[in-house]
Amino acid sequence: MAERVAPEDLAAALEPIVQQRIPGAQNAKIVDWKRTERGFSTETYLFNLEGAEHESAGYVFRRPPEVSLFPDYDLRRQYLVSERLATTDLPVPSVQWIDADDNPLGTPYYVMDRIGNAEAPSDFPSYHTAGNYFEADEQGRAKMWWECVETMAQVHLLDPEELRLGFLAMPKFGDKPVEQIVNYLDWAVRWAAPELPPVMEKALTWLKGNLYEPEHVTLVWGDARMSNILYTPELSVAGVLDWEMAYLGDHEADLAWVLFLDWACSEYEGHPTLPGTPTREETIARYEELTGWKVQNLLFNEVLGAVLLSVPLLRLSTHLNLGDNVSISGFCMARLEQLLGEA
Structure with missing residues (x-):
């Protein structure tokens, strides 16, 4: 080439x-x-x-x-x-x-x-501090949040076999979907960083010790969040973006990802979620209502999500030689400490 x-x-x-x-x-x-x-x-x-x-x-x-x-x-x-x-x-x-x-x-x-006349909520700075979500009123924020949850549920209710998405499975990492993603992440984080933080080793060990078989294996968006949705000026969904991290697995991984990143965009940064933002409990209940599926393994998938996001961040830190004094993956490690303390 x-x-x-x-x-x-x-x-x-x-x-x-x-x-x-x-x-x-x-x-x-x-x-x-x-x-x-x-x-x-x-x-x-x-x-x-x-x-x-x-x-x-x-x-x-x-x-x-x-x-x-x-x-x-x-x-x-x-x-x-x-x-x-x-x-x-x-x-x-x-x-x-x-x-x-x-x-x-x-x-x-x-x-x-390109999808015209539409905008995604802000990533950096957080959508709780800038951008169209920040600028919306309480009713508008609730609309954006719920449409994100509805879009995610819509993804999970698709039939991967009918859509010929079998290539997203990872058979070389195990026989079953949850085992596959955990073994994949064990390999990926070690590729990304020569030395892993102790909490990462602890998280990987915990994940391997708590494998389960999900009731439903679906298309997992992999990067489910409001910032990967384009909203019209009327705050309706105009586009759904970014499938780099898609795989076949437990749909709860996407729900956990949305909740994890919202925590990172608010509580971790030291400010509350904006008025109008539905709570964690309301989000879980609405997701269950939309899919008809009981959420059963959210803690596991929140740990999984923090490990998954650590892969590109650890890789970037290693490549840029940021050293121990600068940690762009610090919020992932902080969340893992919290979650493993609850486990």
Whole structure:
């Protein structure tokens, strides 16, 4: 494959490919090219076309990062998930094409449609302190939260077999889904960091000692949170994003992820959740109502979630040589200490 094209040269290198690939764009020019602040595990850019025959809300270009944050990063997996979910009622962006073979850009990449006039809640700073969730009134915040929970439940009620998502299973890590994700994480965190914090070793041991068989094996979004949903100005769901971490497993992992990240965005940062934000108990009850399934293994999946998010953060810390004085994964370790104290 050709050498990886530098970020500043990407638009010019992509333009002739777009002219060939997108109908009616033979004479179009790429304009408004900019890198997004979101999607730290995949390099993502937004762009528009000037001079195309058909109007569009724009496009999104994605390629692997220079430094992979997961040991098994595969752009094709997220592309295939998006492609197959396009046949459902989930509002996923339409994918245009993927080029995973030798190409002039020097890496695999794919292009998808952009969803216009919609915005995701803020990640950094927290949506409890900035962005459209912060700016909404109490009723609006409740609407955004519940639509996130409803979207997550919708994902879990899909039939992975019917959607041909079997490639998301991890048979080399065990015979059963929960065993597979735990063994995968044991491997991934050790790849990410040469020395693990003691609480991480304790968490992995605890997870292995508390394996179970879930009643329902579903598509797990893997990164279920409001910040991966695009909301319209009326605060309805316009798009569901980011399937890099999707796998087949216990659906409760996504519910635990939402609750864990909300804790990190509020209590851990030292401020309360905003008025209108439903409580943990209300969220669990609503999720049970939407799915018809009793939540039974939330503690396990909250521990699992804190370990999972530690993988890219530990990898980033190691790669950037941040040392012991700077810990971008500190909130994961703090949550593990709390959760294991309750176990």
